[in-house]
Amino acid sequence: MKIFLLEDDFSLNKLIYNALEDRGFFVTSVHDGYEAMTQILNNRYDLYILDINVPGFSGHEVLEQIRKINKNLPVIIVSAQLEIDNISKAYDLGCNDYLKKPFELEELILHIKYHIKTILKNDVDKDIIDLGFGISFDLKDQTLYKHEHEIVLTQKEKLLLTLFINNLDKTVTSEMIHEYVWDNKEMEAVSMRSMIHKLQKKLKSGMIVNIRGVGYKLIKKDYL
Incomplete structure (x- = not known):
């Protein structure tokens, strides 16, 4: 399974990347919205993890573009922005989940597994x-x-x-x-x-x- 990660915090990006790779996922990670747009327009992924406040295009704008390409693939927002307006906007644009920073990596993994099972119809518990x-x-x-x-x-x-x-x-x-x-x-x-x-x-x-x-x-x- 291919996962796309947009996170501008280099340390957190690396932690998430390594955690997902260790669990057998193939991960493409970027640090800004410009590179994110280039990647999602030219490649196919199974699940997206997006931060909102990143350089270039925001996570909201990247999410909007993803939904123009595919309305069904799971998108998880990870953000320190806790204002209800930002959360509401993310869901209005079509995100499936909103994970507030800081979070445990295992918590993110649980959210990913949930969306793989419910949206992608792929039971990851049956390895x-x-x-x-x-x-x-x-x-x-x-x-x-x-x-x-x-x-x-x-x-x-x-x-x-x-x-x-x-x-x-x-x-x-x-x-x-x-x-x-x-x-x-x-x-x-x-x-x-x-x-x-x-x-x-x-x-x-x-x-x-x-x-x-x-x-x-x-x-x-x-x-x-």
């Missing part, structure tokens, strides 16, 4: 996803197991498998893969095909289906 044929994927640790033996994955393979699992039995377009795994950065088409092929070999033949001209699909064992 191990059974893919059948003795294959499982630990979403928390981003670890693939085959007959209880760990199969080494690259960072991009972890992102790709997470994307497939979050869209199990649904077509994942090449554009979705390019955006989620490569952050829309320039890449050769052969790079995507090569990574799909390598991941397929680490799973079971036939689990990843090529939807010609559209993308790929990870299918359940029941349909193989």
